[in-house]
Amino acid sequence: MTSTRYTVDDVMTKAVVTVTPDTEFKKIADTMERWKVTALPVVEDGDHVVGVVSEADLLPKEEFHDHPPGMIDTMHRLGDTAKAGSVRAEELMSSPAIVISPGVSLPQAARLMATRRIKRLPVVDADGRLKGIVSRADLLKVFLRPDDDLAAEIRREAVDRIFPRSHRDVKVSVTWGAATLTGRVPDTTLIPVTARLALAVEGIVSVDCRLEGPQPA
CATH class of the missing domain: 3.30.1340.30 (Histidine-containing Protein; Chain: A;)
Incomplete structure (x- = not known):
């Protein structure tokens, strides 16, 4: 007999709000506000995860709203300046998405988040289909x-x-x-x-x- 080992499947959120690659900027922002989330998995072809779009991906549009990026910004922040002109999820998202399997232990999930400096992970099955999402807060549920x-x-x-x-x-x-x-x-x-x-x-x-x-x- 061994001690109970909790996995990502035990703590993840299974009802996940998603967008598709062609979802437009305003719809992404509206979805985040409506569901009070800070990131959305981007899925296509039967819930296959192709990326993640977060608030950080949307912020450059606001940052450069009053003035277009100059040459220095363009040189040093190529990714952000590109996103400032993007209008769909496929242009804004981080891809490929960093994902995790349901059977992974909570310490492993925590290490992955810490190493990659991310706050949440889409949870996918062996075929890459979305099964849920796990956040830092979810990993702390065992302490309750x-x-x-x-x-x-x-x-x-x-x-x-x-x-x-x-x-x-x-x-x-x-x-x-x-x-x-x-x-x-x-x-x-x-x-x-x-x-x-x-x-x-x-x-x-x-x-x-x-x-x-x-x-x-």
Whole structure:
């Protein structure tokens, strides 16, 4: 038995608002405002993701609205100045889109977002079809798990497994995601393993392992 591993599929938003490559600028802006989102997957041919258009992609049009980009802007910000004159999603979007699979673990998703400096990822199946979208906020949902559930999982996946005969001598408490383990165990060499298993439970913020060895004779 292993500790529950949450994946992108467990936390992603499955009802996703999308646009197509030929969606015009004003419609994109209107859709973002209506649905209170900051980015939209661009799909075609049966929900295949071909790109992502975000608020950042729309901003150059406003930035250069009062004055056309000069030579220096054009040289140093070629992408932005090009987008300032764009009118459809296919011209504005970032492509190819950085996507992720539903079965990817939450730590892997977090690392990808951090590495690529992005706030959200379209979730696609093996054929590249859109299944949902996962954001930074979604990855934090596991930290909203009730403390009682977390304590029960630590006991089941850590304490009961490592100390099957003496597990009743170990007390597990969780407050605001912070776990505390107290009690006496027969083998002190297994205490670090227990602490690691407890910390591996999704939603646990920290572990204070105060387990001790047998009472001296």
